[in-house]
Amino acid sequence: xxxxxxxxxxxxxxxxxxxxxxxxxxxxxxxxxxxxxxxxxxxxxxxxxxxxxxxxxxxxxxxxxxxxxxxxxxxxxxxxxxxxxxxxxxxxxxxxxxx
Amino acid sequence: xxxxxxxxxxxxxxxxxxxxxxxxxxxxxxxxxxxxxxxxxxxxxxxxxxxxxxxxxxxxxxxxxxxxxxxxxxxxxxxxxxxxxxxxxxxxxxxxxxxxxxxxxxxxxxxxxxxxxxxxxxxxxxxxxxxxxxxxxxxxxxxxxxxxxxxxxxxxxxxxxxxxxxxxxxxxxxxxxxxxxxxxxxxxxxxxxxxxxxxxxxxxxxxxxxxxxxxxxxxxxxxxxxxxxxxxxxxxxxxxxxxxxxxxxxxxxxxxxxxxxxxxxxxxxxxxxxxxxxxxxxxxxxxxxxxxxxxxxxxxxxxxxxxxxxxxxxxxxxxxxxxxxxxxxxxxxxxxxxxxxxxxxxxxxxxxxxxxxxxxxxxxxxxxxxxxxxxxxxxxxxxxxxxxxxxxxxxxxxxxxxxxxxxxxxxxxxxxxxxxxxxxxxxxxxxxxxxxxxxxxxxxxxxxxxxxxxxxxxxxxxxxxxxxxxxxxxxxxx
Numbered sequence: 001x002x003x004x005x006x007x008x009x010x011x012x013x014x015x016x017x018x019x020x021x022x023x024x025x026x027x028x029x030x031x032x033x034x035x036x037x038x039x040x041x042x043x044x045x046x047x048x049x050x051x052x053x054x055x056x057x058x059x060x061x062x063x064x065x066x067x068x069x070x071x072x073x074x075x076x077x078x079x080x081x082x083x084x085x086x087x088x089x090x091x092x093x094x095x096x097x098x099x
Numbered sequence: 100x101x102x103x104x105x106x107x108x109x110x111x112x113x114x115x116x117x118x119x120x121x122x123x124x125x126x127x128x129x130x131x132x133x134x135x136x137x138x139x140x141x142x143x144x145x146x147x148x149x150x151x152x153x154x155x156x157x158x159x160x161x162x163x164x165x166x167x168x169x170x171x172x173x174x175x176x177x178x179x180x181x182x183x184x185x186x187x188x189x190x191x192x193x194x195x196x197x198x199x200x201x202x203x204x205x206x207x208x209x210x211x212x213x214x215x216x217x218x219x220x221x222x223x224x225x226x227x228x229x230x231x232x233x234x235x236x237x238x239x240x241x242x243x244x245x246x247x248x249x250x251x252x253x254x255x256x257x258x259x260x261x262x263x264x265x266x267x268x269x270x271x272x273x274x275x276x277x278x279x280x281x282x283x284x285x286x287x288x289x290x291x292x293x294x295x296x297x298x299x300x301x302x303x304x305x306x307x308x309x310x311x312x313x314x315x316x317x318x319x320x321x322x323x324x325x326x327x328x329x330x331x332x333x334x335x336x337x338x339x340x341x342x343x344x345x346x347x348x349x350x351x352x353x354x355x356x357x358x359x360x361x362x363x364x365x366x367x368x369x370x371x372x373x374x375x376x377x378x379x380x381x382x383x384x385x386x387x388x389x390x391x392x393x394x395x396x397x398x399x400x401x402x403x404x405x406x407x408x409x410x411x412x413x414x415x416x417x418x419x420x421x422x423x424x425x426x427x428x429x430x431x432x433x434x435x436x437x438x439x440x441x442x443x444x445x446x447x448x449x450x451x452x453x454x455x456x457x458x459x460x461x462x463x464x465x466x467x468x469x470x471x472x473x474x475x476x477x478x479x480x481x482x483x484x485x486x487x488x489x490x491x492x493x494x495x496x497x498x499x500x501x502x503x504x505x506x507x508x509x510x511x512x513x514x515x516x517x518x519x520x521x522x523x524x525x526x527x528x529x530x531x532x533x534x535x536x537x538x539x540x541x542x543x544x545x546x547x548x549x550x551x552x553x554x555x556x557x558x559x560x561x562x563x564x565x566x567x568x569x570x571x572x573x574x575x576x577x
Binding site for chain 2: 015019022028031032035038039041042045046049052057059060063066067070071073074077078081082084085
């Protein structure tokens, strides 16, 4: 097994493991982390595919950079949504406790 | 091509401008500019359609003047021009409703709807697998932000929607990476002649199809759709069900009818068609049993997407041009009808003060225009002549009925029709029950009711321009 094949297998393994996590976990933060790990697996596959030629393929690197930008902004948005949703839960349960 | 770019750029830049000048403008001004930009985009899309019809073939544009192979290419085919017009028209109809009805909408709706419009326009024009991924992400993020507009109770469904949408995009991206690793191309037209039916291609196509089916809420990956679409504000639900789910469907069509090797497409065709048939029945039955008005409409989206999936599956199996026409007629007819259904449902909810189907007793008397809109749009979903839905279904059924070997598929279509008739008539029949009327709001919002009726009238008007639409779709298949 060459180094590229090893990294490709690792990438796919990370992707599948985190997919399992996404499907079995319930806590939204954990699910978000699982999605981020799926992204990490995908990017690992892309970066190792870039090394398949003598000169590393710049197109795949560009794709990974773009993908990272999308992943970071989407994660920030998701975190904000999850926090806002949980804050709402906390206040309503406090309200009902006071009553 | 310039007009198509104008149609894409206008909503994008007006969205940015509205966001930047948010503090300085009144809500009315924001709404006005958003609607003006939609009108400009609609006119530009119409001119682009004329251009592409005159040219007779699809027009390519290499962004930034780079050579083919390095450039990210945009493609204006007659189909993408038609979809540009459709997107702008839907935004205009729903924008008018959001701006003029009394129910109103949060002011952040306007820049977001501009972004949604821009990302959809970019999606229809893209001819590059990675560019399609970017537009898919833009579409997903904007859609989630719009779901969250309805306040705190929508945050949880919105967060769920976002996480699923991100996971689906990553499936697609992994498939793109594998395809690029195998062939070294991302451009759809350069990739198309080179693909072979080997293991990597199969795996990549399978991953991408899973992701896209999840995004388009195609059976069996549809379970996220009803909570997300029902918790959004009314105008947003209409946009989500009418337009957003059609984006991934378009990519699925590009992927299988152009990129995939024909022998693989013929293998997957029947699978997709059967999934479509199950979606029709299962979605319809869920719609029939649902106690809430908006959930009925949301499940009917799942069911109606079954028709589109079936048309796509049969297109791939037999490579029949009629199926291509049927697929896109379904998309347009369903978009208009669903906009009307969601707007009417929202109006009836607020006028009658109930979210339950049971609360619609006597709606023909208390909210006649909104109920009429619901029934008329429902008629197009069932496929009553002479609506747009009938047109699409007729094009789909014609090749199925002409050969006895295809009759099982025709039975599937007819069964789906029966189920859609059942869930529409359940609501309509209840609204004629004048024995125990649910009293309405004293002062109903007449403008809102009439604006909800407008898309439904347009879908029935589609039958008048039916021949033109069919020729347009037949002429420029790709």
